[in-house]
Amino acid sequence: LLFLDEPTVGLDPTARRKLLDFLKNKAKSGLTIFYTTHVLSEAEYICDEIAIINKGKIIAVDSTDDLKNRFGREKTIKIHLSGINKSISDLLNNIDDCKIDFNSGTNITIHSDKSETVLLQILQILNNNNIPIEDLSAIPTNLEEIFLKMVEYSDASNN
Numbered sequence: 001l002l003f004l005d006e007p008t009v010g011l012d013p014t015a016r017r018k019l020l021d022f023l024k025n026k027a028k029s030g031l032t033i034f035y036t037t038h039v040l041s042e043a044e045y046i047c048d049e050i051a052i053i054n055k056g057k058i059i060a061v062d063s064t065d066d067l068k069n070r071f072g073r074e075k076t077i078k079i080h081l082s083g084i085n086k087s088i089s090d091l092l093n094n095i096d097d098c099k100i101d102f103n104s105g106t107n108i109t110i111h112s113d114k115s116e117t118v119l120l121q122i123l124q125i126l127n128n129n130n131i132p133i134e135d136l137s138a139i140p141t142n143l144e145e146i147f148l149k150m151v152e153y154s155d156a157s158n159n
Contacts, residue, residue: 001031001032001034002026002031002032002033002034003033003034004023004033004034004035004036005036006036006037006038007019007023007035007037008020008037008039008042020042020045020046023035023046024045024046027046027047027048033046033047035047040142040143040144040147041142041143041144043064043143044064044142044143047064048063048064049061049062049063049064050062050063050064050067050143052067052146052147052150052151054150054151054154054155057154059150059151059154060150064143067143067146068141068143068146071146071149071150072141072145072146073113074111074112074113074115074141075111075112075113075115075138075139075141076109076110076111076138076139076141077109077110077112077115077119077136077137077138077139078107078108078109078110078135078136078137078139079107079108079109079110079122079133079135079136080106080107080133080134080135080136081106081107081108081126081131081132081133081134082106082131082132082133082134083105083106083131084102084105084106084108084131088125088126088129088131089102091125091129092108092122092125095118095121095122095125097112097113097114097117097118098110098111098112098114098115098118099111099112106134110122115138
């Protein structure tokens with residue numbers, strides 16, 4: 001049994017990675033590790049099970065995969081276009097079940113829990129208007145985004 005509280009604070013990137021790899025291997029070999037951190041990517045890398053704490057109370061305990069499946073339904077898609085005009089942005093803004101951010105004249109970011117349906121609609125609009133896509137990428141939901149959503153929900157339900 002091993003208790004660690006913010007063990008990577010002050011470490012350079014190489015030492016940090018070596019420590020995280022060492023801890024992950026120890027956990028895989030059966031060592032139970034209680035690991036407290038504000039760096040959620042570390043917890044996601046090392047831990048099989050995560051407890052999310054808000055204001056001293058545990059608000060969730062589950063595996064990282066189950067937390068992502070339960071609370072990380074919203075997907076983020078980034079599309080880099082060769083160009084976009086106001087009429088196209090108006091058409092895109094009329095799509096339901098999503099939030100679209102126009103980051104510049106060529107980049108859009110889509111947030112939706114119905115990303116496949118929304119993406120098909122966006123691709124159809126772009127194709128119908130002969131707007132080439134330079135790049136398209138899906139951004140996986142990470143533990144930090146889930147933590148922020150859960151804390152926001154917990155705070156709202158306690159008020």
